[in-house]
Amino acid sequence: MSVINISNLYKSFGDKEVLKGIDFKVDEGEILGVLGPSGAGKTTLIEIMIGHLESDKGISKIFDVSSTQLKDDSYSKIGTVLDEAGLFDRLTCRQNLEIFRKIYSIDKDEVNTVLQKVGLYESSNVAVDKLSKGMKQRLVLGRAIMHKPKLLFLDEPTSGLDPSTSQLIHKLLLELKQKGTTILLVTHNMQEATDLCDKVAFLFDGKIIEYDTPTRICDKHNELNQISIVTNHDKEFKVPNNKESYSEILNALKDDEIKSIHSSEPNLGEVFISLTGKELI
Numbered sequence: 001m002s003v004i005n006i007s008n009l010y011k012s013f014g015d016k017e018v019l020k021g022i023d024f025k026v027d028e029g030e031i032l033g034v035l036g037p038s039g040a041g042k043t044t045l046i047e048i049m050i051g052h053l054e055s056d057k058g059i060s061k062i063f064d065v066s067s068t069q070l071k072d073d074s075y076s077k078i079g080t081v082l083d084e085a086g087l088f089d090r091l092t093c094r095q096n097l098e099i100f101r102k103i104y105s106i107d108k109d110e111v112n113t114v115l116q117k118v119g120l121y122e123s124s125n126v127a128v129d130k131l132s133k134g135m136k137q138r139l140v141l142g143r144a145i146m147h148k149p150k151l152l153f154l155d156e157p158t159s160g161l162d163p164s165t166s167q168l169i170h171k172l173l174l175e176l177k178q179k180g181t182t183i184l185l186v187t188h189n190m191q192e193a194t195d196l197c198d199k200v201a202f203l204f205d206g207k208i209i210e211y212d213t214p215t216r217i218c219d220k221h222n223e224l225n226q227i228s229i230v231t232n233h234d235k236e237f238k239v240p241n242n243k244e245s246y247s248e249i250l251n252a253l254k255d256d257e258i259k260s261i262h263s264s265e266p267n268l269g270e271v272f273i274s275l276t277g278k279e280l281i
């Protein structure tokens, strides 16, 4: 069953057309990555899906219910990690989770379970305004998953975080997926999308310009036909597999020796650049 169904969705702000006919669906237990540059409309899309914004045209359905008709029973199945953390700064980690626990009538033990899960148990009694950015983000994620949502919306959950915090969040997301949670993940990070997502959608200029599994997207655009070279000093570079590249390779190898040389499919980031001429920043 599809948990999210989006069809022919349009949204403008004034005369600025942000979404120009978006279609996709996300099946139960799938992670869909939505990738696009700043201003592409990713947050707008999430806001429409969760019923915070109305589209101008088209269909957005969550659990087969129109996003404009979502009620408490639907929201109790949804978790969100959006830009606005909405944490209470002066309250501790535990107190923040307690408030949420009471709103959702969640079992008391869940607060400890979640604090442990997101690695904040030792900081249970630390006020939010004393937490690092990564700790706050983990707390927001903990709050979003405490009621065991069936669907999770994440808007750049690891943006600006150190690699170990990002890894912890990735691990948690994969555990949730294994338990059947459906996840829509907005990210700028192509590696994150490759590692976590069953499918990715490239959002560009108001449209989805590519939508498939990361592997199939990279295979499909293998016309980039590159060679990857790794030198003995572990310097890796990629060049087009054509005659013009040979002098470049020889120059680069003057001071070093080749450790490996092989043909290389493009990664998601390279496909994105080849399709749009833009990097994902």
Ligand SMILES: Nc1ncnc2c1ncn2[C@@H]1O[C@H](COP(=O)(O)OP(=O)(O)OP(=O)(O)O)[C@@H](O)[C@H]1O
Binding pocket: 013, 018, 036, 037, 038, 039, 040, 041, 042, 043, 044, 045
């Ligand atoms: N409430 C609003 N009123 C007017 N314009 C808006 C509003 N919300 C978003 N926009 C505009 O819509 C476009 C898409 O914004 P959105 O925040 O959805 O992009 P995004 O892809 O999430 O960007 P980022 O990666 O920077 O968060 C931007 O040009 C933004 O300025």
